[in-house]
Amino acid sequence: MLKTVIRQNSYQDSINLMLLTNALNALDVVNRASVMMGTEANKDIFKSTGFYTDEVGTAAPADMVIVLDVEGDDAQASALATVDSFLADLSSRRKKGGTVDVTSLAAAIEELPDANLALFSIPGEYAAPEMRKALEAGLSVFSFTDNVSIEDEIELKRYAHEHGLLMMGPDCGTGIISGIPLAFTNVVRPGNIGVVGASGTGIQEVTCIIDDQGEGVIHAIGTGGRDLSSDVDAITVKDALIALEHHDPTDVIVLISKPPAPAVRDEVVNLLHNLSKPVVAIFLGEKPDHHEQNVYLAHTLEEAALIAVDLANDREVQPVYMPALDNELDARIGESGTVKGLYSGGTLANEAGMLISEALDLGGVIHHDGYVLDANGYQVMDLGDDMYTQGRPHPMIDPEIRINMLKDLAADETTQIILLDCVLGYGAHPDMAGQLAPAIRSGLESAKAAGKDLYIIASVVGTRQDPQNYDAAVRTLREAGAYVEATNARAIRLALKLKGVDLVEAPKQVIEREVEKIDLPAPSDNVMDLLTTKPRVVNIGLESFNESITTFGGASVQYAWKPAAGGNKELIRLLNAFSGRDDIAAANQVVVDRMRESQPFLVDVVPAKSVIEILNTRTLLHAGPPITYPEMTGPMQGSCVGAILFEEWASDEAEARRMLEAGEIQFCPCHHVNAVGPMGGITSGNMPVVVVINRADDSVGYCIMNEGIGKVLRFGAYSDEVVNRLRWMRDVLGPVLSQALQQTENGINLNVLISRALTMGDEFHQRNIAGTLNLFKELMPLIVKLDIDQADKERVVQFLADTDQFFLNVMMATGKSIVEYARKYQEGTVVTTMTRNGKDFGIRIAGMGDEWFTAPVNTPNGLYFSGYSEEDANPDIGDSAITETIGVGAMIDVAAPAVTRFVGSGGGYDDALAVSEEMDTITISNNANWSVPNWNFKGTPLGIDITRVVETGITPLINTGIAHREAGVGQVGAGTVRAPLACFEKALVAYARKLGLS
Amino acid sequence: MHGEPWQGWMTASLHDHLGVRATGHVHSIFRQSFNIDVDGLLLNVGQHRQRLSPLGMALDPTEFGPLWETVAIGDLVRWSARKLAIYPSRGTPVVIPWERTATVDHAVPYGAMNPEILAGFAESIQALSLDTKIGLTWDADLQRVVGQLRRADADESERQSAFRWLLGRGKGLTPSGDDIVAGYAFLLWMFGIAVIDARLRDEARQRTTATSATLLHMLSFGETGQALFDVWRAANEGSLQNLDHSLKRVLEIGHTSGADTVFGIGLGVERLLGAGNRPKAGGGE
Known part of the structure; x- marks a missing residue:
């Protein structure tokens, strides 16, 4: 039976929730489980996966929704204990991270004033405005985040280009900046090769081969897969190429691209010819038969890497790169035997689809339902495709889908060769080889028992510096019975060899090409700063991305992002409209100044x-x-x-x-x-x-x-x-x-x-x-x-x-x-009144004069006099919240930590400090006239700003006495109560309407 | 020195030995310098022009400090006709254009030394009582080898045998036996005898440390570090006082390296002076 638990305003990123889902599904008492944030998109997934309940429909985007298929309350309690334990573990790991946590971009920049890069891994539906803010703050952007519209991508990239910044992504899974692996990336030795790539696993494969050859990569600038489309017009690719041209430590440039728009390709190739440095370019899907002057065109990722290695060593480029296979197999499989590819890396799958199709004349690569090849029984699947990853982790993190498919394919009569990738590096599963090995072993055993010859061929994308042990991964796969080749191209060649096809490359000669000379623009100081220093990163989203940054000499600050305004898109739109208004900032300053200068x-x-x-x-x-x-x-x-x-x-x-x-x-x-x-x-x-x-x-x-x-x-x-x-x-x-x-x-x-x-x-x-x-x-x-x-x-x-x-x-x-003095100035978003009448909580803001904005009042949490309990409590009541309105009371609990203990809002000094720090995030200024010794003499928080309240979901905390709900009994306790968010939202909407923003 | 000292200094013949284009790796890191391995030869990168290795670079301390803090063993180093680029795994690349690096020539002229200075060498070295300071034990084997090197009438096969015995023998980055060979070869080079040939260079690469192999490689072309170069200069000037002082400066190198080197110089001196069997030595005899 489905049981739904909604944890309000409890944001976690999707990967954490997917891993939590896995942990719940592993419990014996749970039939099945799903945990996601309550966004509309996720609600659709709940529906499509049979987890939708009426309660799910009530969840807000910032709410964590836990749906459990369990029998009985005990099972539910056990599952929820696992949820708590999992989240607590995340919390403790967060504290060990060594980076500073902040709750806003502004605070992040204050913490890391020379930050030059924002790394995004937040849900795509909220990402574009956040990235825009980062760009406006002068940060280049690396967007691991996907599901950003093409229109937003174009706008962001144009803005970045015009302001001398790099916009890497969206959907940029991999990158290396000044030797630092970002997002899902391998640890590659720094060297004199620079990579620009519109392909995540393409970058990984090429850079890992370069590393294996003893050479190194100083930058691998991911651009996102759509950059070379006609809409985006290769904005980031061109900016990155020009930057590398001016980057002295880079001697050789590699460009990796999925099939580009023809016109864009021509323009980019012409740009490559205008660079002074040798370039290796691979446009996946093309089968070049020549090189063009200093632009060397590769067919496979391996060839691209090996050409780059020769160029990096000032060696002559060879006509053909076909290294010997690591495995000598004399066996041949019959005509009916087919090849299946189970890939976690999209570009690797594409490469497999391309080479197999070329060798067996299967009609080329396709893109539907996660397949890149599906012809005559030959199938190559990109299991990282959206089709397979909705509501579940990427196959580089979660082996489950491949384990299940291995089992199925081993039993499939015609399948005699299975191709796999095993991608190592930051972000990937800590032991993917170990996870796949039992399935490989049992698959081979079951095939043998059924009298079928089955060959499982794998390649490991990784380096010996990766967090996982590359050699151990190879050994584990071999011991399980897989044939392991050093590169994906070689794994595919081995598969084809078993089919009786020796893949050969025609020798390539260098030919002249007519080049349209162009004046290369100079890269901006910002971009060159990014490429000539260790990046200083504001990490917005997955906290684990901090690890590689700090390990390899960069600096990072964790911006604990959650959807603004609880994910309400209309409110987010209004907040964004407000955020650029200098007139409102000035008005708020007037109101706050009036409060401060009061006598x-x-x-x-x-x-x-x-x-x-x-x-x-x-x-x-x-x-x-x-x-x-x-x-x-x-x-x-x-x-x-x-x-x-x-x-x-x-x-x-x-x-x-x-x-x-x-x-x-x-x-x-x-x-x-x-x-x-x-x-x-x-x-x-x-x-x-x-x-x-x-x-x-x-x-x-x-x-x-x-x-x-x-x-x-x-x-x-x-x-x-x-x-x-x-x-x-x-x-x-x-x-x-x-x-x-x-x-x-x-x-x-x-x-x-x-x-x-x-x-x-x-x-x-x-x-x-x-x-x-x-x-x-x-x-x-x-x-x-x-x-x-x-x-x-x-x-x-x-x-x-x-x-x-x-x-x-x-x-x-x-x-x-x-x-009363402050609110005579009737503009701006500063709260000028907070009060409660036992039924409603009401606020007034400067910009709306005498108008009340109300919402049902909350009941205080607190400690009760002997003989009384929460059941006796009257809902929050009184004008005394005027104290919090002017920045004292609970706003400044740090001044009176003993009270914090009494009112039950936490306990000790740390809790009091945390409350005041939190309240400080929703106010505009501090009142230096009322400084607090316990807070390093910082002034009391001043000027509660409804935009900050709505954006963060942090509502003012109010210290209060608790009245008995029956007349005549009197006070029964004391505690704290939160102002309801709704009245702040209403005020924001009303003021926006007044300003013509709605 | 040639050119304007700006970013650093380098051995004048660096490209002759390591090529115009090459890839190397950081081989070892010390408190004041680090070594880059290029096909078995070590380029020492430090921050003191006065301590420039026979195959070395010295960077301005303000440049060297941050670089030293970020390099790790195995990091890539690339150079071309235009620049040297170091790619630290925990730092940002450092590019040093050759044009901004002054050259330091520590090549000792071959066979151009006045033989009269040999007596001055002998006198200074005898006064140093090196038998008790060298890093090898005075056993029968060492006595035999020493005899082979100091005897003017020893045949070449005996000397080659002695070299083979000495190469790699002892402790440290430059084992004592290598330092003895180095001092011996240095002295004889000045007087027109090339001790280290290609075969011995190759043997050194097989039998001893990369640091020693590099030292011996450079000496096979008469190239030294600052300390031995100062010895040559004093000898060339004919200043016995400076010669004595410079030999004592050599003595200060390493734990026993200096003593071993000067001991080797002494053996070469004895060979050229035609000494017979070694007089009763102190220490182990």
Whole structure:
């Protein structure tokens, strides 16, 4: 039975997931399994492979989808344990990698400022814009990534060409830059040969033969298989050839191409004739009968390599290159016996198809359903073709498909010769020969038992420097019974010899050719820097690609890419549209500067109705975006009851509720009237509010005062104790503090106080004790001077001394005064408000003024007071997220690591640091006025940018108290909660529409 | 020296010995230099012009340092009429155009030395008490071989036998026996006797280290390193003081290499001075 598990926003690259799929399929308790990201293309594969379920349909592109065919919960649990173990192992290997991990291209370049190459191995559907960004950042691109449209390829290559960069790929599987193997590549000794290749395994075969001959290759510049098409017009091939012409250590150039467009071929060949260096060119599928001056035309990959070796040694090029075969076989197979080729390398398969077809007159190479030859029973298969690799690893990584086919072909009556390649090098299976050997052995045994002569002929594409052991691979295949030849061409010749055909090459003479002289352009400094230094690589995708880079003297930084905007292509399009807008960047800077230059002063404590006009009516303010009474959750409704009793609009709870339900009470978000309120945020006219003025432009922020802990109005309690405390605050605390503040000339400078409290371990949301003490220190001399009742004075002082979180409400008013100043500039993508009402999380952004963007609020994760659990928790509520909006609270957990432990967001200092580092990635700047000692005195993160939030999927984390979901119970715990992504996405779409980008 | 010193220096006859075009491989790497193997001859690449090997190059230290850090044994080296290119497996290629490399000529003229200086050689070498400093043990075989080399009347077959016995004998990159042959051949070359012929060169390639074989190869053409060249210059100038000083400088080479070489020079001197059987030696006798 199919069971589906979706892990949201949990990106892994396809190769890792394919290997994970293999690991799951190997479990006894799993009938079959498939793990892929939830992209639309992958959903199609789930459908076609019988793994599709309704849950799969709900997955987003950034979600990891695990579909298991298992019986029972225990089997599922066991399989999921394997998933966790596999992913944990990836994580631990990642930590051992020796490269630095970052989460953006900008961060990668900051980490590796002299980076000159971006290596891509991400899904093709997202790749083109990412590559464009890399090119725009001045990096050449090596794209292992395939499935990029021809239109995108052309655009990228044109851009690269015009800006003096190299665009290698897409679908460039192999490359060597300054001796460093990139992607799926062998370790080839550096030498005086430079290769340009529109063929991955073609490059591998040629460079490995060169290495075997004792010579070396300094560069092998892959171009991608379509580069010589008429559409692409060999942009990269031409750029690469010109670069090698100017690369002094390169003495000989080899060009490897699949069949090119005729016009492109002519232009390229003419270019070759204009180079001063000797060139060997192989256009696979052509059978040249001559060489042309300094351009030597090869028929096979082996011939190309051997000509290059002679040229590299200043030796005369021979008319024919037909080295002796390694195996002497006198046997011949009969007329009915056929040859089958099971290739992991596409170009090697093509070479086999070409030579067999030429020798037996089979009509040439074809390209359909993974076959390059399918005539008269002779078949050569490219098992790396898309047809065989959808949803499963490439046969260079995964031997399974060839093992199965070997078994089938061994039993096939007419098949008497099987050709195989065994490709070594970085990226390839660590022991492909060892994997194939049992199948070879059993295939030969079963054929023998059936009375059939079967010959399995293999070639190993590799060098003795490869991570795998070349000699051991050859030995393993031989011991299994395969005949191993040194090159693919020789393996094919041996196969044909068994068929009674001796493949011979006609001698080639050098002939003159008319050359159209052209002025060769000079290569760019960027390209020559790439070719004359060890590359400094931003690796975007498969982490294993870092290994060869760092092993051979290059530098790399791992950009832990995942699809932007959770893979939502429309949002990605909008993000790309935003990314190039200098005007938006400038607007954001204005908003952030306003936040930074704010000058908040605590100046007074006054009755709310004295400063908020609407509170002179029967109106209550509430936290969060607009909400009606029926929509409110228990705590907020309870607060409403308490406020009505406090205001004496009703004499008891029942009457209060009746008034509320009858709609006799109006509601207004605090945020609409310069106010903020914690938790329920219920504020009535006679409640005293602190007044904070931002002297940058006299914007103001109000907030009711903190009532202490326990049963309090903000958590929905409304008992007499609660109401009486509120009345004392109205009658005594508020006026006393007001009188105290009136003694100051300008109020209390909160920037100074906040800065000081930051050094003392406050983050201003969950922990405010330092702020409270510092405020206490400022207020106390003022209070003791007051000529008031001594009992009142003592109770006020005691209340302040007992109320650790007193400063939170001051900080909230501070935050409000800051954002009110900032949001008067109504452009840009900076978040100016974040708040929750227990139902919705709402944000506002600078560019959209007063408009709310909401999404259902999440329920906090955290620690609970004894006797309570998550089931008791009310969804997230309160305006206190104003602290995170201005860059404190959870944004700056690193300032108060002890809080991190309490709120359950992780534990120790490292977790606190990780949170702040993560939050730093979604903000535009840092506030140097509020520097954090624990963070090397870095300023608090400032200016949450919705584009960064949407791009990364990282939403702001908010520290919060947890209210009981029933009115009157009060606080039951504390924890953290993530802002929902949807409101940021909505804001982005709306602002894009406003700008005309939608 | 000819040409402008810019990027480095090289043995003037380098191309005569290694050809105009060739492929080599990094053969060995030391703390101050590395060797490139070209068909059995070793081109030593270092960074001190004053320590230029008989077949060597010296690069500016700023160029040599990064190169040395990235070369590995087996790395390819190519040169042509225009340039030398080294392809380090862990670095980027280094291309040295010959035109930017000054040449250093350490070829000792054949047979042009005034015989009167031989007494000065003998006096300086006798004072060095080399019998206790050389790298070979004074056993009966060594005594026999020494006798064969120092006797003026020894026949050629005896000497060839002595050379064969000495080649490759001892420890180190240049075994003591080879250094003795080298010193002996150097001295006699100055006085018009070519000891190392093609056959001995070939034999050296078979029997001893590539470093020694290269040293002997170069000496067969009268080409030396800086230290022996200084000995020739002092002798040529007739300055006994400089000669004594230069011989002592040779003595400083290696662990026993210098002593072995000067010991060989002494044997050549004795042969030319017509000495009879060796007087009672110190050390092992």
